[in-house]
Amino acid sequence: MRKMLVVLSALVLTAGFAGTSHAAKYGAGGCGVGSIIFQGKNDKVSQVLAATTNGTLGNGTFGISTGTLNCDATGLVVASRETEVYAQNNFDSIAKEMASGSGEHVATLAVLMGYDSAALASYGKTHYGQIFVSENTTSSEMLTAIKVGLDS
Amino acid sequence: MMAPFFLSRRMSSHKIIFFLLFITASFLPPPALAENGGTYADDLVKSAQRAELSDDRYWHLLMHYHRGIIAGYSSEIYDPDFYKAPDGRENPTAELEATIRGFFRPIEDLREGEEHPQCNFPARLKWLKGRLGIDEARLPKPQCERLEHWRESLGVNRVTLVFASYYMASPASMFGHTLLRLDREKAGESLDLMSYGVNYAANMDTDNPVLMAVKGMFGLFDGVFTTFPYYMKVQEYGNMESRDIWEYQLSLNKSQIDVLVLHLWELGLIKFQYYYFKENCSYELLALIEVGKPGLHLTDGFPVATVPTQTVKALYSENGLVEKRVYRPSVTTLLNARRERMDEAQTQAFKDLVAGKDTHGSESFLGLSDQKKAEVLDSYLDHRQYVVMRTRKSDGDGLLSRSREILLERSRLASENAVPEPPSPRGPEEGHDSNKFILGFGGNNGGAFEDLSFRPAYHDVLSFGTGYAENSQIIYFDAAARLYNTSGKPVFEGMKFVDLVSIIPYDPLYGGRSWQVGFGFRNLRDLGCEECQAFYVNFGDGYAARARVFQSTVIYGMLRFQGELGSRFEKGWRLGAGPDVGALVEESEWWKTQIYARWLRYPDGNVSNEHEFGVKQRFAITKNLEITASVSRIQEDNEAMMAVGAFF
Numbered sequence: 001m002r003k004m005l006v007v008l009s010a011l012v013l014t015a016g017f018a019g020t021s022h023a024a025k026y027g028a029g030g031c032g033v034g035s036i037i038f039q040g041k042n043d044k045v046s047q048v049l050a051a052t053t054n055g056t057l058g059n060g061t062f063g064i065s066t067g068t069l070n071c072d073a074t075g076l077v078v079a080s081r082e083t084e085v086y087a088q089n090n091f092d093s094i095a096k097e098m099a100s101g102s103g104e105h106v107a108t109l110a111v112l113m114g115y116d117s118a119a120l121a122s123y124g125k126t127h128y129g130q131i132f133v134s135e136n137t138t139s140s141e142m143l144t145a146i147k148v149g150l151d152s
Numbered sequence: 153m154m155a156p157f158f159l160s161r162r163m164s165s166h167k168i169i170f171f172l173l174f175i176t177a178s179f180l181p182p183p184a185l186a187e188n189g190g191t192y193a194d195d196l197v198k199s200a201q202r203a204e205l206s207d208d209r210y211w212h213l214l215m216h217y218h219r220g221i222i223a224g225y226s227s228e229i230y231d232p233d234f235y236k237a238p239d240g241r242e243n244p245t246a247e248l249e250a251t252i253r254g255f256f257r258p259i260e261d262l263r264e265g266e267e268h269p270q271c272n273f274p275a276r277l278k279w280l281k282g283r284l285g286i287d288e289a290r291l292p293k294p295q296c297e298r299l300e301h302w303r304e305s306l307g308v309n310r311v312t313l314v315f316a317s318y319y320m321a322s323p324a325s326m327f328g329h330t331l332l333r334l335d336r337e338k339a340g341e342s343l344d345l346m347s348y349g350v351n352y353a354a355n356m357d358t359d360n361p362v363l364m365a366v367k368g369m370f371g372l373f374d375g376v377f378t379t380f381p382y383y384m385k386v387q388e389y390g391n392m393e394s395r396d397i398w399e400y401q402l403s404l405n406k407s408q409i410d411v412l413v414l415h416l417w418e419l420g421l422i423k424f425q426y427y428y429f430k431e432n433c434s435y436e437l438l439a440l441i442e443v444g445k446p447g448l449h450l451t452d453g454f455p456v457a458t459v460p461t462q463t464v465k466a467l468y469s470e471n472g473l474v475e476k477r478v479y480r481p482s483v484t485t486l487l488n489a490r491r492e493r494m495d496e497a498q499t500q501a502f503k504d505l506v507a508g509k510d511t512h513g514s515e516s517f518l519g520l521s522d523q524k525k526a527e528v529l530d531s532y533l534d535h536r537q538y539v540v541m542r543t544r545k546s547d548g549d550g551l552l553s554r555s556r557e558i559l560l561e562r563s564r565l566a567s568e569n570a571v572p573e574p575p576s577p578r579g580p581e582e583g584h585d586s587n588k589f590i591l592g593f594g595g596n597n598g599g600a601f602e603d604l605s606f607r608p609a610y611h612d613v614l615s616f617g618t619g620y621a622e623n624s625q626i627i628y629f630d631a632a633a634r635l636y637n638t639s640g641k642p643v644f645e646g647m648k649f650v651d652l653v654s655i656i657p658y659d660p661l662y663g664g665r666s667w668q669v670g671f672g673f674r675n676l677r678d679l680g681c682e683e684c685q686a687f688y689v690n691f692g693d694g695y696a697a698r699a700r701v702f703q704s705t706v707i708y709g710m711l712r713f714q715g716e717l718g719s720r721f722e723k724g725w726r727l728g729a730g731p732d733v734g735a736l737v738e739e740s741e742w743w744k745t746q747i748y749a750r751w752l753r754y755p756d757g758n759v760s761n762e763h764e765f766g767v768k769q770r771f772a773i774t775k776n777l778e779i780t781a782s783v784s785r786i787q788e789d790n791e792a793m794m795a796v797g798a799f800f
Contacts (some may be wrong), residue, residue, distance in 0.1 A: 074302040075379055076348070086346065090383055092540065092551035093391070096533050099562040100526070100569030108345045108383075111338055128563035135553040 083112045087139040094142070095132060098124035113143075115150055123150055192290050193256040197249050199284055206245040208283075213443050214276055214415065216424075217244055231423040236269065251276055252284075259292050268294035275415040275443065299417060306348055308409050310335035311444070313400045313437065314349065314382075315464050315580055316389045318621040326626055326652070327610070328460040328580065330434045332441075333382050333399065334413065344399075345383040350416060352377050352436040354426035375426030375436065377419050386480070392541040394484035398579050400467055403475040404444055412444030434463040448473065459609065461580040461619065468581050479577045484662070486571065487534040490527065498528050505532045506661065511561055526567040529558060535661065583619025584775045585799040586610055590632075592780075594793030598636055598682065603795065605632035605645070613653055613736060614744050614770040615799075616778065623696075623706055623736055625653035627670075643683055646674035655708045655736065657698040666708050668692040668732070676720055678762035678787050686718030692732055702737070709733045714752055726757030742772045763787065776800065 072078050077085050087094065090105050097103030102121050110117035123146070124131060131137075131145045205211055212218075215234075217225040227234075227241045234240075236254045240247035254269035255277055262268060270277050271294055280286060312333040318326055332350040336343045354373035367373050389395040404412065419440075426432065435458040438450040450466050467474050481489075494502060497516050504514035505528070511517050517528060536555050544550065552559065592603035607630035611620045632645035651670035658664050671689040675682060694710030712732040717725050734748035749765035766784025773779065776799040783792045 072301070072305075074298050074305070076302065076305050077381060079305060082346070086381070086383065089381075089387065090345075092537050093387070095550075095552045095559055096537055097569070099533065099559040100530050101563075102569050104345060105383075108343060111341050111343060112346070125563050128560055132552055132556065132559065135556050136548060137552060138548075 083109075083143065084140060086112060087143055091139045091142070094139075097121075098131070099128060101125045113146065120146070120150070191256070192287070193253050196252050196280075196284050196286060200248055200252060200280075201245075203283065205280075205283060206248040210279060210443075210446050211244060211248060213439065213446060214279065214418075215240075215244065215247065216439065228424050229422055230425055234418075234422045236273075252280060255280070255286075255291060257292065259294050262294075267296070267298070268292065270294055271296035271299050273418050274299060275411055275418055278411060278414060302417065303413060306334050306413065307336045308334040308413055309337055311402045311404050311409055311412060311441070312347075313402060313441075313464070313467060314385070315398045315400070315460060316385070317396045317398070317580065318624065319393050319395050326624075330437055330460045330463055331385065332437050334379075335401075345381075345386060347382045348379045349382045349385050350377060350379055350437075350440075352424075352433045355423075371425035371427045373426040375424035375432075376421070377416065377436075387541070390480060390482045391537060394482040394538070396482050396485055396577070397480040398464075399478040399480060400464065400474045401476045401478070402441070402467070403472055404441075408444040412440060415443040416440060432458055434458045434460045438463055438466065459586050461583060462586055464579070464581045465585075477579060479579070481577070483534050483538050487531055487538070489573070490531045490534070494527065494531070495524075498524055501525075501528045502531055505558075506535060510557065522565050523567045526562065526565040527570070529562040529565070530569055532558060533562065578618045580619045582775070584611075584616045587800050588797055589800070590780075590795050590797040592793050592795030594791060594795075596791035597789045599638040601634050601636045603632065603634050603645075603793065605630060607631070607648075613655065614746055614768060614780065616741070616772045616775045617738065617744070618741060618775065621654075623653075623655040625651065625668075627651040630672075643675070644685070646672060646685070648672040648674075655696045655706060657696050657706055664696075666694050666696045666710060668710060668712070676716075676718065677789065679720060679760065680787075681720060684718065684720040686716040686720065688714060688716045690714045694732075704739060705735055705737045707733075707735045712750065712752065714754075716757075721758035723757045726754040726760065728752045728754030728760075728762070730762075744770045766791075 087109065090109075093103070093105040094109060097106045098121070101124075106121050106124065107117040110120040113120070127145075127149055130149065131142055133141070133145070200206070212225070216228045218228065220226050224242060225244055230241065235247055236250035237243060237246040240250065251269070251273065254273075257269060259268060270292070274296070281288075312335055314331050314333050316329045316331075318328050331352075333344070333347050334350060335347045338346075352375060355376055386397070389397055424436070435451060438458075442448050442450055448470055450463075450470070453462075453466055453469075491499070491502070497520060501514050501517035501520060504516060505511070511525075511529075517525065520528065533551070533555065536558075537551050540549070540551050540554060586609050588607050590603070590605045592605075594601055594603060607627060609628040610626040611624065612627060613623055613625045617623075627648055628650055630648040630651065632647075634643045634645050635641070636643065648670060649672045651668075651672070653666075653668040655666045656664040669691050671687070673685050674688055676684040676686050690712060691714075692710035692712035694708065696706050696708035699705040699707065710732045711729065713727075713729045715725070715727050730750065730752040732748075732750045734746060737745040737747075739745065746768045747766075748768075750763065752762040754760045754762070764784060764786045766782060768780060768782040771779045771781075778797045780795045780797060781793070782795075783790075785791070
């Protein structure tokens with residue numbers, strides 16, 4: 001009983017004022033921030049322990065110097081990889097918005113790739129099957145297909 | 153200290169050597185002599201002393217100094233890499249001196265890979281240049297490549313404070329969360345998603361909830377600033393946790409933004425002491441904004457605790473600081489708005505798809521017009537995205553791999569994605585304040601009484617609901633006392649350390665449980681004792697439903713467990729369980745009613761029954777002033793009360 005009280009009190013007290021994080025592993029995309037949030041957080045325990053919220057999803061700290069894919073010496077996404085990292089991390093939103101014909105994620109992609117956003121949205125909708133060829137199409141295959149289609 | 157603190161942590165083992173080298177170096181004869189025989193740096197130190205710069209508020213802001221409880225100063229930052237003087241954390245004067253001298257360090261003294269202090273502390277340099285009129289020609293001119301690259305890549309043209317709303321499913325997020333966004337634009341188009349977010353959070357190194365609580369309360373966690381692309385947070389909050397986001401664009405000018413960014417650089421990998429209640433995510437962001445625009449006094453209003461919503465209000469208390477507010481609804485908020493607009497056939501088609509039928513298998517879907525089909529598919533894809541985000545198993549597992557056919561079908565329907573406007577979003581700054589004081593008058597079998605209570609946080613189920621999560625309750629440290637007129641003796645009614653309730657109507661699509669948890673001290677009125685205190689812990693779990701016709705009514709039912717410790721009990725404790733049911737009716741923003749009944753059976757410890765039922769009405773006069781009227785029956789005792797509650 002006493003133990004339960006302690007645990008419960010602790011749980012409730014940790015409710016504090018938000019802003020907790022977990023030492024997260026480096027991920028594949030974007031300065032370690034990439035893959036972490038996509039690992040399916042249906043784990044009840046970690047939710048209660050606040051592990052999943054407000055976290056610094058990884059190590060996007062400015063001081064990180066080397067060794068992280070896609071990450072430069074100041075903890076920002078390497079400029080030349082920015083579009084790829086963006087596409088990878090927002091793939092679902094882009095796929096959804098392209099099907100319906102508009103949205104902020106597609107507009108942002110257009111700016112990154114240097115296209116007019118209406119042109120990209122309309123091309124995406126009319127050539128959907130060519131851009132997303134199969135269930136296994138990846139974000140980089142999507143980018144290639146868009147470039148091939150719009151630059152030719 | 154001279155350690156290159158922006159290099160990787162692996163380098164830090166050399167810090168001591170660097171430090172010793174620096175100490176040695178600082179005793180070497182200085183190169184540039186001033187006319188009076190001392191160095192130029194000596195002259196500057198003297199003018200800084202004359203101008204009493206180390207007592208300047210801005211120096212304290214830059215160094216995060218706070219006045220000590222008894223005397224002197226101490227900085228929240230304990231990381232030695234942040235200081236140039238060995239006693240810099242407690243000694244603003246010594247630190248200022250060492251900082252000035254550090255800026256004159258000859259470039260040829262730097263070791264391979266080491267950065268010059270001018271590159272490490274650019275905000276300090278900028279301020280001192282301005283205050284002391286430092287002659288640029290006499291300063292060493294190091295190449296700060298990383299800093300320049302960083303500033304250029306960030307390309308900040310505006311600063312925005314972001315508030316992510318409450319997430320009752322997780323204790324750490326019940327108060328919401330704030331972060332800063334450094335806005336970018338490219339070719340005149342704003343790139344909010346591609347902007348960098350700045351987060352301040354505790355670096356939790358334990359999973360143990362007891363340790364988490366203790367360390368968080370006493371500042372034993374490291375707090376660190378981190379940056380990440382803002383789209384990560386939109387995916388996390390908006391798409392996975394269904395939290396609405398509010399963005400407050402601030403009216404800082406170019407040079408203010410520049411200083412803010414330079415100071416952020418100084419804080420890079422620096423470790424703070426993280427405190428849950430005060431020096432938390434919200435507080436440090438306000439401190440950062442103050443460095444950018446020192447005319448603001450944002451942190452002064454938070455002597456004890458900083459709640460994220462209150463920090464948003466602090467921004468609004470400064471005239472013209474918030475330029476524009478942008479509401480970014482979560483994917484489920486949008487989906488719910490879409491669902492409400494659907495007609496019956498669409499709703500049926502949507503249900504069919506969710507149940508796993510394909511579009512050809514749903515007769516309701518096939519009968520719809522193209523426009524209506526598009527609406528159903530857009531809703532279904534929102535729903536799928538939400539589900540996928542929460543159940544994703546691997547990198548290749550996503551919306552495309554699970555729903556390509558539907559996506560393809562949607563792309564063939566010409567109609568535009570009509571994003572519905574969710575019902576009048578009200579921001580957290582429009583809600584009531586955090587502290588509450590209540591004065592009540594009432595009577596029961598013991599006669600007439602006056603009731604007094606106070607709590608520092610935060611919101612109860614009946615409070616003015618604007619800006620808060622619906623039918624939620626977050627109460628901390630609520631103390632109450634009562635004075636019976638006949639006896640004239642004040643009675644301590646109890647202290648709720650914590651009292652949390654979340655009543656969420658069950659949704660066939662997403663489920664949704666209702667729960668309550670709390671602990672504290674209370675009077676055992678059910679045992680006929682007005683002054684017998686017991687320590688209690690309660691926990692409840694159940695379901696709620698929104699009434700079909702009266703949409704403003706939510707009915708709930710929970711099974712409540714209660715454990716109590718007290719000398720009044722035969723065995724010193726009792727343990728019980730029973731139903732806790734009721735209804736919450738929000739007639740309007742200004743009027744809310746709760747009808748409730750609780751029954752607890754204690755089969756062990758002190759065999760007894762406890763029951764209470766009643767009705768409470770709350771009328772808001774303003775968002776911070778309310779009148780509550782209640783009648784209740786506790787065991788055999790009837791009670792009626794009127795109370796005035798003020799938030800501040």
